[in-house]
Amino acid sequence: MTTVAAPRRRADATRNRALIVAAAREAFVEYGAMAPLDEIARRAGVGNATLYRNFADRRALIHQVSLAVIDRIVAHAHAATAEEPDSFAALSRFVHAAADERIGALCSLLSGTIDPNDPELADARAEMKQATDDLVLRAQADGLLRADIGAGDIVVAVSQLTRPLPGTACLDLDRLVHRHLQLLLDGLRAAAPSTLPGCAVTLEDLTQRA
Template identity: 35%
Template sequence: MTTPHRHAQHDDRVIRAAREVFAEQGFAAPMAEVAKRAGVGVASVYRRYPSKHELVEQVRIAAFQLMLDEAERARAEEPDAWAALVRFMRRCLREGSGIGTVLPPMDPQHVYSDRFRDLQQRLATAIEHLVTAAQQAGELRTDVDWTDVLLLFKHLNPRLPTSEHRRAELRARYLGLVLEGLRPGGPELPGPAPDRAEWQALCDNLATT
């Protein structure tokens, strides 16, 4: 008899393998490669995730939860608001974080679960709190929005044909440059930040005008 604990272990292995395979090979990678990396049978993967988009949704859910945990720990443990924001961004992009992974654009035809949408919105709120606190402390430029921070993760983490170790080194390098640009006193940023509606449309891979 399969226990819930064994189910969770199986899911963790598959999600971790999918994250690695999609980062290395792109979304075209076969499910058989994910199963091989996870050390499970292809049939068992398909029983849990009947389509590749459902598997990708679970990879995203895992990433949302990790990011939310990082945001909450940073707010609770860091001595000031800027340190909390910096810690959050660095840990989300560190090597092996399980967060900094390139995934395909969200499929507008796929119906995402309530859990997915709930975590997506909770994460947005947590990042908004980090950004607002750093601005109120005078440590973050006032023309930066929480949506900018979320979209920066996409820019800082392109899919590159190299190892995760090297990708993480490059993420850390360019994050260092970005953090300097987030400090107050620089020239005004061109163009407005995305509002919540535009951010949602961009996340959902929908056309915006």
């Protein structure tokens, strides 16, 4: 029985950890980085002791949530590239999927709460940067995406559209995010007639300013 129970305990621990990370992501979107840990445990369906057994403190939990969100965004980018033969369709699919991850709401997790130079986090962000750049460059090489924008422009736009607005009266605007994203994507097509002020923003520009 011992040989059966040990894998069962490991499976339960893995499941509980995944539930905590998922619940924390939702709570951080709703409340910000200071979301009550008791509320996160409640949403995950575990006790406070289980939460602290997996994550020693808030910083450890935020670190793991950040990695999980980045991993999911990278997975969206790879799936879009592999499954969409049209490069602009792949970029559009990725943009909508990234919006569903609420990256704008989670930006605060990466600023001031955890160490941005953490090696694990730095590697994950580098992978996300490469995946995003690849989508943009592919669409531009195919002549489908306007040449005067960079991956940073897209990340800023998605972040702004998915950042919670102040005040309770604006809470129902989430349902409009994908509508406005589509308007944004239409403006990114190569045939767009306008001339953008300034210059294309790269992801390196965003890192330097942060």
